Amino acid sequence: MDAIKGKADQGMQNQGGQMDKPVSFHFLESMLPKAVKRRVHALKRLQVQCANIEAKFYEEVHELERKYAALYQPLFDKRRDIVTGTVEPTDEECEWQSDREEEEELAEAVKEKATIEDAKKEETTPVEDPKGIPEFWITIFKSVDMLSDMLQEHDEPILKHLKDIQVKFSEPGQPMSFTLEFHFEPNGFFNNAVLTKVYKMKSEPDASEPFNFEGPEIIDCEGCQIDWHKGKDVTVKTIKKKQKHKGRGTVRTVTKQVPNDSFFNFFNPVKASPDGEMDEDSEFTLATDFEIGHFFRERIIPRAVLYFTGEALEDDESFEEEELEEGDEEQDEEGDEDDDDDGDFDPKA
Amino acid sequence: MDAIKGKADQGMQNQGGQMDKPVSFHFLESMLPKAVKRRVHALKRLQVQCANIEAKFYEEVHELERKYAALYQPLFDKRRDIVTGTVEPTDEECEWQSDREEEEELAEAVKEKATIEDAKKEETTPVEDPKGIPEFWITIFKSVDMLSDMLQEHDEPILKHLKDIQVKFSEPGQPMSFTLEFHFEPNGFFNNAVLTKVYKMKSEPDASEPFNFEGPEIIDCEGCQIDWHKGKDVTVKTIKKKQKHKGRGTVRTVTKQVPNDSFFNFFNPVKASPDGEMDEDSEFTLATDFEIGHFFRERIIPRAVLYFTGEALEDDESFEEEELEEGDEEQDEEGDEDDDDDGDFDPKA
Numbered sequence: 001m002d003a004i005k006g007k008a009d010q011g012m013q014n015q016g017g018q019m020d021k022p023v024s025f026h027f028l029e030s031m032l033p034k035a036v037k038r039r040v041h042a043l044k045r046l047q048v049q050c051a052n053i054e055a056k057f058y059e060e061v062h063e064l065e066r067k068y069a070a071l072y073q074p075l076f077d078k079r080r081d082i083v084t085g086t087v088e089p090t091d092e093e094c095e096w097q098s099d100r101e102e103e104e105e106l107a108e109a110v111k112e113k114a115t116i117e118d119a120k121k122e123e124t125t126p127v128e129d130p131k132g133i134p135e136f137w138i139t140i141f142k143s144v145d146m147l148s149d150m151l152q153e154h155d156e157p158i159l160k161h162l163k164d165i166q167v168k169f170s171e172p173g174q175p176m177s178f179t180l181e182f183h184f185e186p187n188g189f190f191n192n193a194v195l196t197k198v199y200k201m202k203s204e205p206d207a208s209e210p211f212n213f214e215g216p217e218i219i220d221c222e223g224c225q226i227d228w229h230k231g232k233d234v235t236v237k238t239i240k241k242k243q244k245h246k247g248r249g250t251v252r253t254v255t256k257q258v259p260n261d262s263f264f265n266f267f268n269p270v271k272a273s274p275d276g277e278m279d280e281d282s283e284f285t286l287a288t289d290f291e292i293g294h295f296f297r298e299r300i301i302p303r304a305v306l307y308f309t310g311e312a313l314e315d316d317e318s319f320e321e322e323e324l325e326e327g328d329e330e331q332d333e334e335g336d337e338d339d340d341d342d343g344d345f346d347p348k349a
Numbered sequence: 350m351d352a353i354k355g356k357a358d359q360g361m362q363n364q365g366g367q368m369d370k371p372v373s374f375h376f377l378e379s380m381l382p383k384a385v386k387r388r389v390h391a392l393k394r395l396q397v398q399c400a401n402i403e404a405k406f407y408e409e410v411h412e413l414e415r416k417y418a419a420l421y422q423p424l425f426d427k428r429r430d431i432v433t434g435t436v437e438p439t440d441e442e443c444e445w446q447s448d449r450e451e452e453e454e455l456a457e458a459v460k461e462k463a464t465i466e467d468a469k470k471e472e473t474t475p476v477e478d479p480k481g482i483p484e485f486w487i488t489i490f491k492s493v494d495m496l497s498d499m500l501q502e503h504d505e506p507i508l509k510h511l512k513d514i515q516v517k518f519s520e521p522g523q524p525m526s527f528t529l530e531f532h533f534e535p536n537g538f539f540n541n542a543v544l545t546k547v548y549k550m551k552s553e554p555d556a557s558e559p560f561n562f563e564g565p566e567i568i569d570c571e572g573c574q575i576d577w578h579k580g581k582d583v584t585v586k587t588i589k590k591k592q593k594h595k596g597r598g599t600v601r602t603v604t605k606q607v608p609n610d611s612f613f614n615f616f617n618p619v620k621a622s623p624d625g626e627m628d629e630d631s632e633f634t635l636a637t638d639f640e641i642g643h644f645f646r647e648r649i650i651p652r653a654v655l656y657f658t659g660e661a662l663e664d665d666e667s668f669e670e671e672e673l674e675e676g677d678e679e680q681d682e683e684g685d686e687d688d689d690d691d692g693d694f695d696p697k698a
Contacts, residue, residue, distance in 0.1 A: 093391045211661075303399075
């Protein structure tokens, strides 16, 4: 997120963000007596040193995250096994408050009505005991707008074979990165058991803009080659085109492969240009891609079940409402709310 | 911030946040075959375990922060000494890129004009070499809206005696908290050398709402008694009131002390009610107070010089503009941006 914000930020500044600033800091500084200005510069040098210490802090947080990833993993593995039906949880493992509540409600309610509804339920759900939790991941993809925007109808039968999504962190001493792993069961679409996307990160202040440092940011990403079965690649479509021979006037039909919208284009990434020479579209695509990678890592992987049931979505919605309300009430406040968000660092990004 | 968001969140839900939700998760869950629902409950139990691990992670991050606070401290002490004029930085310590740029610009510019402007500057700044960086902290108070909103004219002469603001973290093994310390030089207003405000935090999932856990949140705060010199307490004002004796009809004038707006009310906090029986106003005041405490800790103390020069404010403004722009373009996106902010944990909060 910080990477994205940072980029957009720069864009805004270039587009004339300077316009309605009441007092520029260059102006303020130029107004100061020389001796004072000198001292302010000394403080700025100290501030750069702070930014360098902060970078070390974020590196240590990253270490902590690696350590905790190992603690979460057994729980995530268990989740995968329950989702795929490899393991059937015990009764104790399934006890949940709402079970008891429902039982009590049922006891009080008219039994007859309950029986009718049970009968109805059986009609609409023909398979009474499917394997694991069917359509677990695809339900999440459909529920989260950021993902459903990418999802095409032809992606759905493929994503039904998605068994698990995991995040792996870079090893100590390696450049900071995280890898999203999409684990598939054998399927009729491609040979890969795992599709990967690596997000490379940077956790050091930029020499030219040390004060903009707000913690690790995603700087680049890399997808993977999908080994599609013949004719199954949904990221391309074949179009037929009529070609007229100029001299002879004969017409022939040629087929041509063109890109096709698909979630699986996620593994076929736009490369961040090293010299910053990207057009706006590519820049936007890349920013969106970073945002999606961050979202998988930060929200979906750690809380998948809450996106499946919709609980996480409800939180997000009421949060969004609250933001709007606050904005209305406090429209005179100069983005302090934003400051905070800016300041909140994101150890997993 | 998280504490505040959380609170506001709940408020929204109570006020009818349920209204326009397309599919409630209770509905989705009730549609699932019994065997599947059972497995979903098993995943929820795993999710609670994840939240408990996450709480330990945040505790370790807090330890890290304590460790890094000690690394920052010498730089902050140096800053204080330069601001107060106790230490004069060396030429080397004051070298800053803009010095060189300005020299080059000057060389190119018409020397005469520069001379005129220098002369002007001298007129407007009669004291050519004051002690340290005069009005350092009060300039910050005036620049940041969240603080200037609290600032009254009668606070300014007092805040000119503010030497430093520091943050201290709770000791290992103690309940998580941080203390803001406002260090004053001897002054004619009160006897305290340091005014303090403690923010108490909580870093464990709530038993009744484990999925709402998003990291440490501020749960309470405590100010301090200010030992005002006689007649100098700006947080109260004396009003005269005429009283008529009912029987005799005589009129006498009585004086009465009533609360007065002042930044120093910050040390006279609203207490968070343990049973949640607060009116909306108090809840709002408390939320604002938490936000301010967080802002001091997270932004102002670590980057004071950038608020003094205005550089941090410019960042915040362009960040705010960008947010608006994004909102316009992506108004159909269901708060994914917000999710991220929600998910970004704040290790210093």
